[in-house]
Amino acid sequence: MEIITLQQAKAQGLKRFFTGDPCCNGHICERYCSNGLCVECRKVVGAKHSEKRRQEENRHPFQHKILSFINAYKKCDHRPTWDQALRAVENRLSADRAGFSVYDPEYPCTHGHISNRRVKEGMCVKCQNDAGRARIKEKRKNPEYKKADSAKSLRYYHDNKKIIAERRKKDWRSGKIRDRQYEYYKKNKSKYCALTVHYQMKKKMHTLSCVPSKKFISFYKKRDALTFKTGIQHEIDHYYPLQGKTVCGLHVPWNLQIIPASENRQKHNSMPEEFYGANHTPPIWEQSDVR
Secondary structure: OOOEOHHHHHHOOOOEEEOOOOOOOOOOOOEEOOOOOEHHHHHHHHHHHHHHHHHHHHOOOOHHHHHHHHHOOOOOOOOOOHHHHHHHHHHHHHHHHHOOOEEOOOOOOOOOOOOOEEOOOOOEHHHHHHHHHHHHHHHOOOHHHHHHHHHHHHHHHHHOHHHHHHHHHHHHHHOHHHHHHHHHHHHOHHHHHHHHHHHHHHHHHOOOOOOOHHHHHHHHHHHHHHHHHHOOOEEEEEOOOOOOOOOOOOOOHHHEEEEEHHHHHHHOOOOHHHHOOOOOOOOOOOHHHOO
16 A cells, blocks of 8 residues: 555645554554544444444333433432332323322332322422421521511411311311321320320319219310300310410319310410410309209
């Protein structure tokens, strides 16, 4: 083969030149004027690219998503198999096509939560809720933020009382509230036991030994009759609360009143002057009603 330098090849408008010297890989052949790569080396590189393209054409269409799902569990003891990751990816894509906001991956998250995940972020709902609560808890350590947040919540409640009441009724009828309360009770049994015993002991301490239990019967009879007559749940309330902040009342007949359950929930442990106003008349206890 005739020897021709790079400058001569470019002057003649040729695409290749030949020096007779071997390349870095030992090939003695023509080279390209554009990049100086020999023809044999170019064939080897082209063969590698062709093999890579064939592998990409034969791989699973969700391979990248599946490997990303598996790699998220690198630091965990439990790692999903290929089939488990494939099902999770397919469930997410199906939920996205259907317009759902969450999907079931059929596999616990990196923290072990068996919960749905967000279609958009792929984050576990339980982890997201825990992270949000932690952020709010950290923010509420600031007194100014806590005061502003409480005021905002109170404004929202007063502006949307009817909507909130309808939502609570709907949740109560469907059983959501009862289920949440029961789940909370199961997780905090010790807390409920402590509060119940504390209230019973406080009630016992605030009950006069000279007042027999039969004097309270008439109140419960009146309560049941009033509930049956009006169709509104009524409860027995301590006019001066047993656990007031400034004054603690007694568990005696002349400190009891029958009021609607909703009013009793709002009154809680507040003093009557604060809840009813300064000119409110306390209830009158009639001894003649006792049988």
